[in-house]
Amino acid sequence: MRTTISVIKADIGSLAGHHVVHPDTMAAASKVLAEAKAQGILIDYYITHVGDDLQLIMTHTRGELDPKVHETAWNAFKKAAEVARDLGLYAAGQDLLSDSFSGNIRGLGPGVAEMEIEERVSEPIAIFMADKTEPGAFNLPLYKMFADPFNTPGLVIDPTMHNGFKFEVLDVYEGEAVTLTAPQELYDLLALIGTPARYVIRRIYRNDDNLLAAVVAIERLNLIAGKYVGKDDPVTIVRLQHGLPALGEALEAFSFPHLVPGWMRGSHYGPLMPVSQRDARATRFDGPPRLVGLGFNVKNGKLVGPSDLFDDPAFDEARRLANVIADYMRRHGPFMPHRLEPTEMEYTTLPLIQEKLRPRFKKEADMYKTKESIYTKGKSSGETHD
Ligand code: 13P
Ligand code: 13P
Ligand code: MG
Ligand code: MG
Ligand code: MG
Ligand code: MG
Known part of the structure; x- marks a missing residue:
């Protein structure tokens, strides 16, 4: 049966x-x-949350980008935001950037990950949902799951995975996508996805038969809104087993709490900490960035489950390491590389401060009575080095 997971x-x-x-x-x-x-x-749904993000997990047979399903989600968010307003909750309606719905929720603020699939006899999936970070946060773990044999031994020993996967990578600044095949184009792939603020893995397909294996919500709110309106807090749906990563291979990718952009005011690098549903609340410095994983089986469109995948002592060390990294990063205070790089800060209040100080900047040449600043002489024609 063809089922859509939204x-x-x-x-x-x-x-x-x-x-x-x-x-x-x-x-x-x-x-x-x-x-x-x-x-x-x-057909079915499951509602949960990660930190301050409300997650609607829905199944149906209407395909991706279906106006009725999107409208349902939009109405659910609108109703929930009304309750948030009545209760005086903080930032009620935060991610609802538009007043009206026009057939498709994309671009209106909410994040969307959808896959229309032909259900296998058994269709195990994992849904990973993060708070206080952005879509590129999944680049590293998805690379590990689908392209790194040190994470996923199935790439080496399972003949049905041995031909690898292809990655659709979206350039969120240009609105263009490119598809790269692993392992053949691994280094090209890494050259792009190593810049996760710009190049975001959107979809992953199995090389053998183009089977859709994973999708990521790629919405970057500040790029859509043109200003800082909170972090994107992305989700990814990953299909598992039977020629795809085993559940344990998918989870293994999160055993290393890598640094992701987000955290306090969306402006700091911090470790992505895998947590149970119970611990899916942003606290320290509005984080640390948190990840919840839920495991389901999809059967005739029904969501069987979930299992709370990181509610497990096997991830205690990842959490402990994340806390150590959090301490270390926090001690940098307002300094990079804890604070994000200037290009990523463009969508915060920082430009207002730069603007305010602009009249107070004096020409270095005037101050030191030289012809020109040593920093404006232009690029010298020196040799380039590796
Ligand atoms: P089981 O024998 O427990 O099903 O394990 C199979 C497997 O491949 C685990 O990765
Ligand atoms: P959220 O996107 O989770 O609302 O985060 C906003 C923020 O600025 C946290 O400090
Ligand atoms: Mg919020
Ligand atoms: Mg959030
Ligand atoms: Mg957010
Ligand atoms: Mg078994």
Whole structure:
């Protein structure tokens, strides 16, 4: 059977700061999805949250970018935001950048990860949902899952995975995508996705048969809104087993709490900490950036599960290391490389400060009575080195 899995998420306001979704807002969203299920728009759904992000996990047979499904999600967020307003929750309606819905939720603020699949006899999936970071945060773990045999031995020993996977990479600054094949084009792939603020893995397909294996919500809110409106807090859906990464290979990719952009005011690098649903609340310095993983089986469109994948002592060391890294990074205070690089800060309030100080900058040449500043002589024609 052809089933579509749609994970659509938004921050519609949260309790005590950018901390955690309030249960009443989840209940309001749940009511909308229950109605859509009764009307036959959805087959099944599961509602959860990571930090201040409300997550709608939905299944149906209507395909990707379906106006009815997107409208359902939009209405669920609107209702939840109303409750958030009534309760005086912080930043009510934060990610709902538009007042009106016009057939497609993309570009309106919420993040969207959708895949239409032909259900296998057993269709295990994992949904990874992050708070206080951006879509490129999944570049490294998805690379490890689908291209790194040190993470995924199936790439070497499972003949059905041995021909590798292809990665659709989106340039979020130019709105262009390129598809690169691993392992043949590994180094080209890494050259791009090593710049995760710009090049984001969007989809992954199996080389043998083009089977869709993973999708990522690629919305970058500040690039859409043109100003800082919170972090994107992305999700990814990963299909598992049977010629795809085993569940344990997918999870292994998160055993290393790599540094991701986000955290406090969306402006700091911090470790991505895998946590249980219970610990999916942003606290220290509005983080550290957190990741929840839920495991399901999809059967005739029904969501069987979930299992709370990081609710497990096997990830205690990853969390401990994340805390050590958090201490280390925090001690840099407002200095890079804890604070993000200037290009990424363009969408924060920092440009306002630069603008304010502009009249107070004096020409270095005037100050030192030289003909020109040593820094404006232009590029010398020196040799280039590696
Ligand atoms: P089981 O024998 O427990 O099914 O394990 C199979 C496997 O391949 C684990 O990675
Ligand atoms: P959110 O995108 O999770 O709302 O984060 C906003 C923020 O600025 C946290 O400090
Ligand atoms: Mg928020
Ligand atoms: Mg958030
Ligand atoms: Mg956000
Ligand atoms: Mg088994």
